[in-house]
Amino acid sequence: YRPLKMGSSPTFSYRYARLSGDDPATARFERFDPLLGGGTIDTWANSFSFAFALPNSNLHLHRLRADIVPNSQTKISAQYVHLSADNTWNLGGAAPLSVLTSKTYGQELGIAGQYFVNRNTILIGAASYSVPGAAFKAVDARKGWLYLQFGVLYAF
Numbered sequence: 001y002r003p004l005k006m007g008s009s010p011t012f013s014y015r016y017a018r019l020s021g022d023d024p025a026t027a028r029f030e031r032f033d034p035l036l037g038g039g040t041i042d043t044w045a046n047s048f049s050f051a052f053a054l055p056n057s058n059l060h061l062h063r064l065r066a067d068i069v070p071n072s073q074t075k076i077s078a079q080y081v082h083l084s085a086d087n088t089w090n091l092g093g094a095a096p097l098s099v100l101t102s103k104t105y106g107q108e109l110g111i112a113g114q115y116f117v118n119r120n121t122i123l124i125g126a127a128s129y130s131v132p133g134a135a136f137k138a139v140d141a142r143k144g145w146l147y148l149q150f151g152v153l154y155a156f
Helices: none
Strands: 011-019 059-071 074-084 104-116 121-132 145-156
Touching: none
Parallel strands: none
Antiparallel strands: 011 059, 059 074, 074 104, 104 121, 121 145
16 A cells, blocks of 8 residues: 655646547458456546447547545546547447447546545545437437446455
């Protein structure tokens, strides 16, 4: 267990990622293969809720994020994510999204917190609201969705 480094001000970051999609004009399947993709927003997860429907392929991601460490046991992160497709041919993705009518997947605003109880235990919580873009609206009529998570990570 290493205490978090406290900062006097928040840290801000911008992340852009382009993960290629397949080119339908070729016989080869060139889509980016996210070997061991996923994880948390601190690693390769593309967002809180969109990550469940969108693998890390055929994706352009813009993320603005702010992190604050108010004390040696607490970290709070807020983020805005804009997701779009590399191209409309999305073979290999979720079946309803195999051929997209638009490259716009959507946007998400979220907040997450981590509380390090001790060297073995971390409490985590997250909430986000996602607004679907035209690609999702073509297959689902929802205007948006809320994501809530609470968990306890315990290392033996």
